[in-house]
Amino acid sequence: MAYSKVYLAGPDVFLPDSIEIGQRKKQLCAAYGFQGLYPFDNEISPGSTDGAIDRLIYRANVAMIQEADFGIVNLTPFRGPSADVGTVFEMGMLVGQGKPVFGYTNDPADMLSRLRRIAPVTFDRASGVWHDASGMVIENLGNADNLMITSALLEGGQPIVQHNARPEERFHDLAGFEQCLRIAAQVLAGREALRA
Amino acid sequence: MAYSKVYLAGPDVFLPDSIEIGQRKKQLCAAYGFQGLYPFDNEISPGSTDGAIDRLIYRANVAMIQEADFGIVNLTPFRGPSADVGTVFEMGMLVGQGKPVFGYTNDPADMLSRLRRIAPVTFDRASGVWHDASGMVIENLGNADNLMITSALLEGGQPIVQHNARPEERFHDLAGFEQCLRIAAQVLAGREALRA
Numbered sequence A, B: 001m002a003y004s005k006v007y008l009a010g011p012d013v014f015l016p017d018s019i020e021i022g023q024r025k026k027q028l029c030a031a032y033g034f035q036g037l038y039p040f041d042n043e044i045s046p047g048s049t050d051g052a053i054d055r056l057i058y059r060a061n062v063a064m065i066q067e068a069d070f071g072i073v074n075l076t077p078f079r080g081p082s083a084d085v086g087t088v089f090e091m092g093m094l095v096g097q098g099k100p101v102f103g104y105t106n107d108p109a110d111m112l113s114r115l116r117r118i119a120p121v122t123f124d125r126a127s128g129v130w131h132d133a134s135g136m137v138i139e140n141l142g143n144a145d146n147l148m149i150t151s152a153l154l155e156g157g158q159p160i161v162q163h164n165a166r167p168e169e170r171f172h173d174l175a176g177f178e179q180c181l182r183i184a185a186q187v188l189a190g191r192e193a194l195r196a
Helices: A018-031 A053-067 A085-096 A111-118 A147-155 A175-195 B018-031 B053-067 B085-096 B111-118 B147-155 B175-195
Strands: A005-009 A035-037 A070-074 A101-105 A122-124 A129-131 B005-009 B035-037 B070-074 B101-105 B122-124 B129-131
Touching: A005 A018, A005 A053, A005 A085, A018 A035, A018 A175, A053 A085, A053 B147, A070 A085, A070 A175, A085 A101, A085 A147, A085 B085, A085 B147, A101 A147, A101 A175, A147 B053, A147 B085, B005 B018, B005 B053, B005 B085, B018 B035, B018 B175, B053 B085, B070 B085, B070 B175, B085 B101, B085 B147, B101 B147, B101 B175
Parallel strands: A005 A035, A005 A070, A070 A101, B005 B035, B005 B070, B070 B101
Antiparallel strands: A122 A129, B122 B129
16 A cells, blocks of 8 residues: 555644645645645635534545545644644544554644743642643643644654744744655655565 | 443543542443543653653553543633643544544533633624634634534534533533433443344
């Protein structure tokens, strides 16, 4: 089996220019010999409050995930210190199905730093544990996000790509994405060679 | 096959009293004839900055997910308008493996309302689309969270349980959790009867 089709998960679908960013991503995929599957066409139904549209989009995205040979996920923080939950759900599906996943974030800060930016954090000397502003424990392991996310990538053999994008370019800078493509091309070619 | 073991995903593991809440959840599971698998024992390593501990926790949690027959996920908003990403990753794995998942949130508000609480949102009349404070498009479908999450539950046959917990009880109120157990007991008994 050749690794050809790559599912492109990310909060990119929520950008006002999501179509353009999807086209740029698919062009980059093609340059590395892959076919990018970008969920945008299914994702947004402006102004609709029809209860059925969301399930149709879900089914279309899941069908794309089934069709994909692997995934590249944009884990840039979205509406908080962590990645977009829609992206993370899709990443979980890919990993659960045993498909290779490569990921990047355009904010290289770790979880403690990300939370500090939002609100004061506190250190409890007795237990040696950091707490966020609501008293919840902070995973202080130096990771860019929740350990289930960063470790899933590590277990797959490649750590999360941490790219320091300029804040105003956080959702348009594709250097981290292209780095994932470079890694994927190398890693997956190696796997194919082993199978051949 | 009998549905017996249930994986208990949620931000509960970040509570200072996470052990106690896990015990309460496992007791409730037992009352409904299920065995609760609670990831806490693997989740927290206070003060550790050892790069290996996260991968050991990841593997232990994934092993629990593999062992589980189904899942109950706590989708209460965590550090933002959406569910905890660790929980959502695990939910994606369960769904990707075809296991039934039931979910609840202790904040019944929809995404537009949740985002409004955090920062001003704007409505673009020309396109009929809502935007958050950073200009990203808001899925205004009346759902409690990203459509991949709510639709995954609907496709499984049961909508997300939306419980209006008091704010100070948001991470300790187990009424929504118990409602999931009630639904799971009924739905899964029905499936077993069909198979028998």
